[in-house]
Amino acid sequence: MSATSIFVSRIRGLPVVDSDGDQIGKLRDVVVAQRSGSETPRVRGLVVELFARYRIFVPMLRVHSIDAVQVVISGVVNTRRFSRRDAETLVVEDLVERPVTRRDQRQPQVIFDVSIRQVRNRDWEVAEVALREAGRPRFRRRGHVTIVPWRDVLLGGQQQGQDTERVVAEMEEMNAADIARELHDMTPRRRGDVVQALSDDTLADALGELPTDEQVALISSLDTERAADVLEEMDPDDAADLLGELAPELAERLLGEMQVEEAEDVRRLLRYEESTAGGLMTPEPVILPTDATVAEALALVRNEDLSPALASMVYVTRSPHETPTGTFVGGVHIQRLLREPPSLLASGLVDTTLEPLRPDASLAEVSRYFATYNLVCAPVVDEDHHLVGAVTVDDVLDHMLPEDWRGDQMDGLVPEEDEEAATAAGEGGADRGRTTQLR
Structure with missing residues (x-):
């Protein structure tokens, strides 16, 4: 193991504690996602098992430190049961014992262990792979083990949906506006596959860049739990704008699925008229x-x-x-x-x-x-x-630009200046309104 990398077998089972030192569970697996080209997979987060054998996902943004004794996390963590996305891979469950071929050899081997390393503040990636001959039990150091960089191996047993994984991996490196444009140009079926595979935070950022009607259609196509997760990742003011466009029953159902604190921020914004300072503001300034x-x-x-x-x-x-x-x-x-x-x-x-x-x-x-x-x-x-x-x-x-300006941008159009629309926006414009049932 290199000085800057950590093998998953060494930290699997370690206690996961909060910033006060109180244990909340144990680390059970590491979630990674493939990236485009020859880039090594990015570590998205950890699978943590709570004391009732209930597993949750902890994003790496919440991981303060990892050492040989414990994993320290901070901030608010979503306690919903962990459910793997299509584009995500679990190190222990999916990679260990998986057949691979080294680029400089033809003899097949299997993955014995995988190491991760921190490349920037709270940004981790896969570093190395420990390989061994087939037929050895997991995480037992018997027989010869070779450690090589991730880029030196080719995975065997490729799964279906690899093309979607490639697209998603490329999108993870794009800015939100470009992801939105890609989603806008896809066929409905293709868009559905990619949306299901995107991480919640990436989808949330892109959602805010889509035209309003496409935002509504996309969030309505998701199951309630996933839609609530995505709304939690959005800025509260953007989430309030989107919920204000939905049917009152659906909006209330989504708010009920969101974390209480996140939902309360959005509910407070929904009490204000949209084209006012209260409707425009974010409740999370510095x-x-x-x-x-x-x-x-x-x-x-x-x-x-x-x-x-x-x-x-x-x-x-x-x-x-x-x-x-x-x-x-x-x-x-x-x-x-x-x-x-x-x-x-x-x-x-x-x-x-x-x-x-x-x-x-x-x-x-x-x-x-x-x-x-x-x-x-x-x-x-x-x-x-x-x-x-x-x-x-x-x-x-x-809110001052014409209501369809995002749609024009998606289609590559530069709309002419509309003085009447600008004047209407300056005086408050048409109030799309937010339903009072959400209070």
Whole structure:
């Protein structure tokens, strides 16, 4: 085993603990996905068995560390029973004992073990394969074992659906808009196969780039549990927009399947009219306590999952620090944070000239606000002066453009400027509305 890789046999059965050190289960398998070309498979997550022999999936984004003693995870984990996607492969269940051929030899061998390594923060891939002669029991070091890089072996017993796996592997490396365009151009049957094989987070990102009618058709085609998983991976404001387009009964059923905290964020957004600051905002801006330093603020905005717009400003509030927060103190621009000493309190750097938006501010008011203050992100505060969310400029543009602009983009069209449509959008446009039954 190389110094930077970990063989799965060494960590299988290790306790999986949370950030407080409390054990939640044991590691049973590692989930990997093939990638295009000669790239090694990417590690998507771990299969963890809870104490009642109930297995769940833990994505690698939640894995804080892996060592010889334990696996440490952090954050919120979905506790639904693990169900493998079509494009996913389990190391222990699918790869161990699988026949392979080395590229430099013709003699067939079988996989004895597989190692994984961390290539970036919380980004892992398959590194090496331990090979042995056929007929030996799993994970027993009898006979000669050879360790080679993954790229040096050819898998035997290829399964059906390999072409779909190849397409999905290529899509995992694309940006969301390009994936959406590929899905848009596929036949319904082909799209169904690929959608079933895509990971939830990839599908969620692509879903937000599709025209509204295609979003509705796609989410409606999924079984309830999978649809809820995908909605959980979407930004809450995008999920609320999509649910607002569905039949009330289906929307409520999907909300009931979602994790309670995720569903509550979406339900709160559904209470606002769509073309208002409350309907446009995300309930997950970057929030700081009053005693946070500049260094702590910059550490939060380094999160790669944040959009550039959302990372452009942090918001200081009193406890609690999840929306709706305690009293809103003010917003701090990232440029100001970059100019100040790391030990300085961020609360002393708030922009006192910035008046927050109200949740009922119309789209026209919000767009003028962004133009007036030259912002790409703005706070939304309720009548009790609690921060309830933040609006980003991309959401404003999304609602000001003609409703079919995504469809035109998919078809490669550049629509002419429609001043009447732009004017209507500026005054709030046509209210598609969200059903009140979702409250």
